[in-house]
Amino acid sequence: MFSKVEKVTCVGAGYVGGPTCAMIAHKCPDIQVTVVDMNSEKIAEWNSEKLPIYEPGLHEIVMAARGKNLHFSSDIPKAIREADLIFISVNTPTKNYGRGKGMAPDLKYVESVARTIAQHAGAPKIVVEKSTVPVKAAESISFILREAQKNDTRLAFQVLSNPEFLAEGTAIRDLSNPDRVLIGGESTKEGQEAIHHLVSIYERWVPRDRILTTNTWSSELSKLAANAFLAQRISSINAMSAVCEATGADVREVAHAVGFDSRIGNKFLQASVGFGGSCFQKDVLSLVYLCESLNLQKVADYWMGVIDINNWQRRRFADKIIAELFNTVTDKRIAIFGFAFKKNTGDTRESSSIYVSSHLLEEHAKLAIYDPKVSEKQIRMELGNNVDKQIVEKLVTVCADPYEAAAGAHAIVVLTEWDEFKELDYSRIYSSMQHPAAIFDGRLILDQPVLRDIGFRTFAIGTAP
Ligand code: NAD
């Protein structure tokens, strides 16, 4: 094929493509890295001072490498032609139409990139599936590429699976010090050679024993399995949170005691208003759909339980707010603290805030929403996709600071665990609110006894009042 990878292209300049390629450029100054996207506005932002995504540490490494060995471009054919290795890092959202609607991932973007590569390659390429895809997706990509090969003997392709495990908000830390890098490929000589080329990129900064190589299907399935296991832990602790509320146990103490067992471990046991983000729900649904199509209904049902508990937890929290506000929130001002799906990101995809806010809007509550990293436009867009746009227009105010949001409110609802919410002057906030004033902590970040001393009625997920 070629002796060394000198040029890398990544198709898809999103949350994964941008940071991953910035890290490769940062760690491999001798490799030219080009990130392309069909969204030219996004590319313009990557080339500007204000990057299209917020991620701690990202700005610094982009600015250091941009224009040297890191490039952002809209010229997709050129970037494909020039690359030795091409990452496919496009979105794979849950389908919202046709067969598999609401369950299967939509692979149209992945397929379209495969066709563009087939059309413009002109020379041998290693094609790396970075997007999260169902098992056997690499087969479809290979099929399309092999067709191109039949008409052009200069071409040769190897398709690898190299799923990404970074989490938003900690992407740079995760990329620079990953628990593992996973690479799947064919067992043929050419397949092993392609794996070796990709290993030699990561090897520059990841210890070799943390770079795992497997067959293609194990790699694809491991990504779905990893997200399903992580989501399952959250649903497990959230299921326990309901038992805690009903019995007087405290979910933080239960998580601590359970997580102390080294076989279980203490990570991902933080009870919450439900997991959000673009991937957990999408990937668990993708796994459920895969199992159903393999006639493994019991397995599908098992994993579907993870999603069911998550939806139930969101609804349960919203219902709790309504019940505690004397069974009516109509025309009551409620301050929503946090709209992003977790702290340190401006990403709102599948955020539990959308669902809790929507339930409250359906009850005609007036919401005053504050999030340090999410724009008003974004908040209105997300809510408008869930409830009538006129209701959003009429009942939602987006505030520039948390004090403004809380002023005159009957209740505060904490939905994202931003650190700044821990440090607010709650005495000042209390005196600006309607009384009785309540705080609903969906993230367990506030000091309940202190708030109660101030005068608040407090409700925290997984704790008895
Ligand atoms: P994203 O929506 O942020 O970015 C995808 C980009 O691909 C978009 O900018 C879009 O314009 C572009 N694109 C789509 N089709 C294209 C085409 N044909 N040609 C050129 N550009 C095209 O998505 P993301 O969050 O970066 O996720 C990408 C993949 O990585 C998904 O499969 C996701 O499941 C997976 N993943 C995401 C995360 C995460 O934290 N967001 C982590 C691990 C894995």
Ligand code: UGA
């Ligand atoms: C998750 C995984 O952690 C990544 O490994 C994976 O690569 C990524 O999905 C993906 O495939 O997209 P991400 O969704 O960015 O990353 O963020 P997480 O930290 O996993 O949080 C997801 C959601 O679960 C958030 O809403 C978070 O608040 C919630 N969560 C997390 C809890 O409610 N409790 C916890 O203990 C941990």
